Amino acid sequence: MDDKTGPTDYANPGDRDLFLKAARENVTLGVDRLKKMMPQCAFGELGTCCILCYMGPCRIDPFDNGPKLGVCGASPDVIVARNFLRAATGGASSHAGHARELALLLHEIAEGKAPGYAVRDEAKLLSVAARLGIRTDGRTVNAVAGDVARKALEDFARQDGRPMNWIRARAPRKEYEKWERLGLLVSNAHNEIETAMHRTSMGNDADPQNLWVASLRMGMVDNFSGLMPATDLSDIIFGTPGPKVVSANYAVIKEGSVNIACHGHNPIMASKLAEWADKIEEEARGAGADGINVVGVCCIGNELATRFGAGYAGHLAQAELFLMTGAIDAMVVDMQCIWPGLVEIAKCHKTRFITTVPFVRNPDAIHVEFDPAMADDRAREILRHGIAAFKERKAAKVRVQIPDASAKMLTGISVEALVSVLSAVNAEDPLAPIVDALASGDILGAVGVVGCPNPKLRYTSMTERMAAELLRNNVLIVTTGCVNHILAQAGFLTGEGTLKYAGEKLKKVLTALGNAAGLGAPLPPVLHMGSCVDNSRIYDLLAALAGRIGIEISQLPVAGSAPEFITEKAISIGSFFLAAGILVHVAPPPRVFGSPFAIGLLTEKLPSITGGKVLVETDPSRAAAGILSHIRSKRQAQRLPLP
Amino acid sequence: MKKVALDPLKCTACRTCELQCSIAHSRSGDLYSAIFESPPSLSRIRVSWTPGLNVPVRCVHCENAPCVAACPVGAITQDGRTGTVQTMEERCIGCFTCVLVCPYGAVRLSYDRKKACKCDGCRDRLGRGLEPACASGCPTNALSYADFDDIVQAKISEAAAREAAAQARADRVAPREPSSLERILEMRKEIARG
Structure with missing residues (x-):
């Protein structure tokens, strides 16, 4: 971060307005904390700080000021490779978790246990099924969907070492052969994650090359049991996106509406909020609002915009600024990229901060656990929090400032x-x-x-x-x-x-x-x-x-x-x-x-x-x-x- | 007069000061380039320790510096303008007398073991309006770039407060008749309280 760099021609004027509002109201933001954090620890930046065991922490100085090896004898090459693999494991776990939730949901749909959801894109279901080698002729949609879900879940359970179903179904021939040659065909996401954590703990893998191969394998886990099934299954359940023009930037927030900002990643919950916003609009009108405005921050913004044409609010670092507008009635989050500091800003503005995932909680948030089997009830409950907060916002005359910054984009x-x-x-x-x-x-x-x-x-x-x-x-x-x-x-x-x-x-x-x-x-x-x-x-x-x-x-x-x-x-x-x-x-x-x-x-x-x-x-x-x-x-x- | 002040009770031994010193004295001044430079940019500050305390050891730029006095070739001088002790590499003969006489252990050997190497007080950074790298990098303020006149003032105030507290405690144990001066001081306290 270089303070000498002034704002560029691309700087979003809405960001500037809200930074100023935060400064006036004495609200601390991520950028302020970042400034105070400087300079950041160079051992960390170089990857040569090891905290994997309790003989450490060990750190290797690149300037010849100190020891060249950790207490256990690990070289900087080993320390960096282990740290990198652990980071890759954290990333792949996030995506695998995202996909697994969708696979479980598709399974529930097929079993008739998730009444709020259905297979919305049969063509995509059939094409994914065909690639997975699932028989489709003469079978019901739910029967095929159940098989697809089970194939996805197999990639989290297989113990026979055979390549993942999704690799065999989706990898191009030339790449498949290359990965087979290089030993990169992974079999089971959970095994791979377990082995990575195991081999990086104290006194295991000390071969930098072997560790880096494991990182490439973790990349394979990320794509073939994270990204690809997540996209495929989301398309099946919510429909494959098609081209549409949507509104972006701060102007998607409407002063007179109940503004619900979804933040996070998985469309399972947010799609339901978008659906129910229309269905209970009358309740919002009863509270004096024009309606319910569901917008997306972070990647759920991408999901809601590409799939449903919802307002495309802003990125993860703007989540704080959207709260600073004072016009967000509820920020509803699922998982990943939810900064803990958001809750404090929400409190200042009568915004209800609602967590929905059991492992993404905050002591100062309202927790409404989202269970797909009860999706419709939960969506209504969450939106009603927003309506109640809207009334409070109006009664308390919270200072609202929505920057006049707007854009259009073609998406989908x-x-x-x-x-x-x-x-x-x-x-x-x-x-x-x-x-x-x-x-x-x-x-x-x-x-x-x-x-x-x-x-x-x-x-x-x-x-x-x-x-x-x-x-x-x-x-x-x-x-x-x-x-x-x-x-x-x-x-x-x-x-x-x-x-x-x-x-x-x-x-x-x-x-x-x-x-x-x-x-x-x-x-x-x-x-x-x-x-x-x-x-x-x-x-x-x-x-x-x-x-x-x-x-x-x-x-x-x-x-x-x-x-x-x-x-x-x-x-x-x-x-x-x-x-x-x-x-x-x-x-x-x-x-x-x-x-x-x-x-x-x-x-x-x-x-x-x-x-x-x-x-x-x-x-x-x-x-x-x-x-x-x-x-x-x-x-x-x-x-x-x-x- | 501003210098780097040390409060070892705040030092976590994270060694950020060492790395920031190395970066500041590298040719590029940038971490990701500096690590490839040869010879490596040695840190002039070193974090040492005893079981009870972490201690960043650095040149304190003595006003009456033994190294300046001891250097047989006049390679170490006091820079009056910045109040720092500077070595002149081209004059240094590598006798390391300075290493022996420094009471702090603040002079080290250069990477090739041919010259004395010590803190220059970040003269270049000061010229650019920046604080010394070790102090500006310290995450806990164990090292801080502080005005020593202010520190003296703060210490004097602390000493007064300590004496006042001691007197108050003594009075609680053995109350006595206040003197006329104490009566005046009591009134002054009341005025200060408003």
């Missing part, structure tokens, strides 16, 4: 939706226009920009500036996760965004595609594919493109970037994309710099093993330059023109 670009849009151009071979544009260089390459917005890098508008630089060079961007909130707020997800940001060639392609699809405007230069678990959609798209061309995914002129990552989930997703053979750009620096082995592996050796590579760059132009040079070298290797 699932692979299915993209194929259907492109079918308007070429029904026989929908991917042809993209493949042709990639081949000619009109689209130089593509980058998946994913992950979180990090307060450490928000000051420099890292994501916006990097994205603008890539687009100017005719690189198409696809996004998932919280980082998309930033790009939406800055106007990247509209046809005007194409005219403003895209290079001439990319502009031409997107304009032609937009017109052919009947949008009457160019396709946006940034295509929003969903929440962070929907990184699986990016992978599906890459698999489809590589399959259509007949090459490995690692040969495509593409890259992934988590330009402001925060969570362990980014570590495990990144590990998967490294296993898949993709260049992964990250900022801030991952905690690996204390290990010469890790640096050598991630930047020099890995490219010839899986094709993956890590690029660490915290400056937006240098990050874009590094990604562009990688894309150019991939094009060169495929003998594609380098415009």
Whole structure:
């Protein structure tokens, strides 16, 4: 974080207004705490602090001031590799947990025990079932759904060592063979997580290479028992997203409405709130409100926007600021990225802070445990908290300030939706226009920009500036996760965004595609594919493109970037994309710099093993330059023109 | 006069001061570049300890410094403007007399063992309006960049408060007739209370 950097052209004026309001009202925010936290511990930043046993804490100083080994004799290479694997395990556990909840829900639906839910997308159910080798002809939807759910749950229980069902069903042939060769075909998410925790505890694995292979395996767990089943099962239960234009930024909050901000990740609970908001609108009117306004913060914002067209409020670091508006009546959270400090700000504004998951609680929150079997009752109960809080807010005359910051974005670009849009151009071979544009260089390459917005890098508008630089060079961007909130707020997800940001060639392609699809405007230069678990959609798209061309995914002129990552989930997703053979750009620096082995592996050796590579760059132009040079070298290797 | 002040009772031995010192004295000034520099940027502050106390050991920039007096070639001088004790690497002959005479153990050997290496009071950082790296990095304020005149004042006030408390305790045990001065002071206390 560099205080000398002034606000950039991309700074959200709404953020500034609410930062000022917080300062006036003496409310401490994450950015204030971050300033006080500086400088942060460099042992931690380098990954050479080990607290895995009670002979420690041990830390290895890179400047030759102290011991070179931990008490047990672990080298910095071992310490860094163990710490990294534990972080990847935390991330993969989050995604596996997310997917498992959906698998259990689909199972309940099939058994008729979750009356509030149903299979909403039969086509997706049948396509997933077919890939899993489940017989579908002549069977009821619920019978097939039950089998799909059981196949998903098998990947948490298998003891025979055979590869996961989801890998066998969803991995492209070339990648499957590569992973088989490298020993990366995992079998059971829970076993893998257990082994990772076991091998990193005191006195186990001391081979840095073996530990790094385990991190790549954890990446496989993340994708094949986290991201992919989460997306597949959510699509089956809630419907596969299709293109829609939604409103974003602070203006989605309405002063006169009961404002319900959902925060977290899994659509199981939030979808019910969105549904019941309409059904009990009369109660809200009775309390003097215009209605009930359900909006999404963080990744649930992505889920609600792409699936149901709900207001796309803001990213995780803006959750505090949405509370600062004073107009949120209830913030309803499920899991992941829920900052404990939110509750204090909620209290200042008569906002009811409602937790719903048994393992995500806060002593100062109201807890309404969400049980899918009682979904409708619980949703009503939660919304009624919001209505009651609205009355209190009005009676107490809480100071409300909703910044006049608004944006529109095109969302809902699932692979299915993209194929259907492109079918308007070429029904026989929908991917042809993209493949042709990639081949000619009109689209130089593509980058998946994913992950979180990090307060450490928000000051420099890292994501916006990097994205603008890539687009100017005719690189198409696809996004998932919280980082998309930033790009939406800055106007990247509209046809005007194409005219403003895209290079001439990319502009031409997107304009032609937009017109052919009947949008009457160019396709946006940034295509929003969903929440962070929907990184699986990016992978599906890459698999489809590589399959259509007949090459490995690692040969495509593409890259992934988590330009402001925060969570362990980014570590495990990144590990998967490294296993898949993709260049992964990250900022801030991952905690690996204390290990010469890790640096050598991630930047020099890995490219010839899986094709993956890590690029660490915290400056937006240098990050874009590094990604562009990688894309150019991939094009060169495929003998594609380098415009 | 501002200097780095130490309160060892607050030191957790996290060694952030050491790393911040190394970074501040590296060529790049940036952690992720500094770790690749050769020779490594040695820290001029070292966290030492006894069973009961963690002690960051650093040059205290003595006003009457034994190292300045002892250096046979005049390689260590007092910089009047910043009130710091500075070594001149080009003059240092590596006799390490300074190491022997320093009462704090604050002078160490350079990485190649050829020169004396000690704290420069972060002269460069001070010039840029920044505090010394060890103090600004310390998460618990065990090290702080403080005005020693203020510290003296604070100590004097503490001493007065301590005496007053002792007197009050003594009076509770053995009450006595207040003197006329004490009557005046009592009135002053009442005025102070408002």
